[in-house]
Amino acid sequence: MSGTQPDVTVVIGAYEAMPYLIDCLASVEAQSIGPERFEVIAVDDGSTDGTGEYLEEFAARAAMPVRVLRQRNSGGPSGPRNVGLGLATGRYVFFLDADDRLGVEALERLVAMGDRAGTDVVLGRVEGVNRNAPQSMWRRTEERVDVFSSNIKYTLSAQKLFRRSLLERHGMRFDESLWTGEDALFTMEAYLRADGVSVVADYTCYYLVGRSDGKHVTKTGGYLPRFDSARALMRLIAEHVPEGERRDLLMVRPFRVTLLPQFGPRYLEDSKEVRRHKLELAGPLLDAYWTEGVARRLKVHERLRLHLVAERRHRLLPAVVEFVAAEKEPEAHLEDGGTRVYLAYPYFRKWWARVPDAVYLAEPSEARSVPGYRGKRKPAAKPVRPS
Incomplete structure (x- = not known):
C-alpha cells in the first residue's frame, strides 16, 4: 500500500474452520473495494485441521496485504479478535468469522456509507445460510439511527464495520472472561458510544453460515x-x-x-x-x-x-x-368495552396464586390479534377553558 492507510482492516479469528474457510477467503479476495484499500489480519486460534496452513497459503497469493498469526487455543473468539484489533491499521475494522462470507460489494458499500454519513458503526444486511439471521432491522437503508429509535439492539453480533478511532479512543476490546455474549457486550458499547449508526439494508453484505459439523468458535459451557x-x-x-x-x-x-x-x-x-x-x-x-x-x-x-x-x-x-x-393458546378476556385484553395463562385470577391482573394485560401489539379488540382507550381530552 506504499504507506497509505487502508480504509478497512478485516479481522478473521479462525478455529477449526475448514472447509468453510475456503469460501470465506474467496469472498474476501472477490471484494469490489479493491485490494489496495484493505488489509486482512487472520488469527489461527490453535486449529489442528489445516486452518493455519490454508491461511498462510492465502497470504502468500493474495493481492491485498494479509498477516497471519498462529497461537494456542484461547477458548473463544474474543482473544483472536483482540489480537487482530491490536494490529489493525485501517480507518475501519470489520470482524469476519472464518465460517461465514461477505457479499462481493460488502466492504465498498459499508465504507462508503460510513464516510458519507460520518457514523461510527455501519450494519450491513445479514442473510442466513442453513441458519436463522436477524431480520427486523433491515426494513430500509438509513444513514443515521441510534440504539433507542431502531431495532439494531437485536443484532449485537460483531460482524459490523466499526470506526477504529472510536474503539481506540475508548480502549474497547472484547471481554475474554465471557464464554458467550462477548460480541453483544462489545457491540452494545459501540452503539452507546457511537456518533451515529448506519444501516445498509438494500444489499446482503454478510452471509451467516450454519455449520453442519457442530464445530463453533464459541464454547457455550451450559447455562x-x-x-x-x-x-x-x-x-x-x-x-x-x-x-x-x-x-x-x-x-x-x-x-x-x-x-x-x-x-x-x-x-x-x-x-x-x-x-x-x-x-x-x-x-x-x-x-x-x-x-x-x-x-x-x-x-x-x-x-x-x-x-x-x-x-x-x-x-x-x-x-x-x-x-x-x-404452545397452548390462552383464553382471551375482553373488558372495558373491548379496550383491554387479558390473556388467561395459568393462575389468572386464582386468588391463592396472588398474581396481579396487570401481569396478564396484553399490550396493544399483542392484543391486536384478538377478535373484538378495539384498541387502547385514549385519555379524555381536557376541557378548554373559555377565554
Missing part, C-alpha cells in the same frame, strides 16, 4: 455463561443509560434474548439443583433491573415467567413453562 453474559450486558446498559424509559427499552434485550430462555422448555428438563441455581442467579438481576417499563414491553407469557422468578414464586413456574412449551 452459567448465559447468566454471565446477561449480567455483563445489564451492567453495561446501567452504566451508560440513566434509569427510565430509555434504559428499560434496552434492558428488554438481555431479559428476552439471554435470561428468559433459561426459563423456557429446557427448564422442565433441569434437575432440582440446576433449577435452584438458575433461580439464585436470576434473582439479583431481577432485583436490580426488572421494572414496570421492562415488563410492559414483553409478551404476557414472558412477563409472567419473569414475574414469578422476581417474586420468588418458584413453585408456580413449571406449570407456566409447560403451558408455553405445549
Whole structure:
C-alpha cells in the first residue's frame, strides 16, 4: 500500500474452520473495494485441521496485504479478535468469522456509507445460510439511527464495520472472561458510544453460515455463561443509560434474548439443583433491573415467567413453562368495552396464586390479534377553558 492507510482492516479469528474457510477467503479476495484499500489480519486460534496452513497459503497469493498469526487455543473468539484489533491499521475494522462470507460489494458499500454519513458503526444486511439471521432491522437503508429509535439492539453480533478511532479512543476490546455474549457486550458499547449508526439494508453484505459439523468458535459451557453474559450486558446498559424509559427499552434485550430462555422448555428438563441455581442467579438481576417499563414491553407469557422468578414464586413456574412449551393458546378476556385484553395463562385470577391482573394485560401489539379488540382507550381530552 506504499504507506497509505487502508480504509478497512478485516479481522478473521479462525478455529477449526475448514472447509468453510475456503469460501470465506474467496469472498474476501472477490471484494469490489479493491485490494489496495484493505488489509486482512487472520488469527489461527490453535486449529489442528489445516486452518493455519490454508491461511498462510492465502497470504502468500493474495493481492491485498494479509498477516497471519498462529497461537494456542484461547477458548473463544474474543482473544483472536483482540489480537487482530491490536494490529489493525485501517480507518475501519470489520470482524469476519472464518465460517461465514461477505457479499462481493460488502466492504465498498459499508465504507462508503460510513464516510458519507460520518457514523461510527455501519450494519450491513445479514442473510442466513442453513441458519436463522436477524431480520427486523433491515426494513430500509438509513444513514443515521441510534440504539433507542431502531431495532439494531437485536443484532449485537460483531460482524459490523466499526470506526477504529472510536474503539481506540475508548480502549474497547472484547471481554475474554465471557464464554458467550462477548460480541453483544462489545457491540452494545459501540452503539452507546457511537456518533451515529448506519444501516445498509438494500444489499446482503454478510452471509451467516450454519455449520453442519457442530464445530463453533464459541464454547457455550451450559447455562452459567448465559447468566454471565446477561449480567455483563445489564451492567453495561446501567452504566451508560440513566434509569427510565430509555434504559428499560434496552434492558428488554438481555431479559428476552439471554435470561428468559433459561426459563423456557429446557427448564422442565433441569434437575432440582440446576433449577435452584438458575433461580439464585436470576434473582439479583431481577432485583436490580426488572421494572414496570421492562415488563410492559414483553409478551404476557414472558412477563409472567419473569414475574414469578422476581417474586420468588418458584413453585408456580413449571406449570407456566409447560403451558408455553405445549404452545397452548390462552383464553382471551375482553373488558372495558373491548379496550383491554387479558390473556388467561395459568393462575389468572386464582386468588391463592396472588398474581396481579396487570401481569396478564396484553399490550396493544399483542392484543391486536384478538377478535373484538378495539384498541387502547385514549385519555379524555381536557376541557378548554373559555377565554
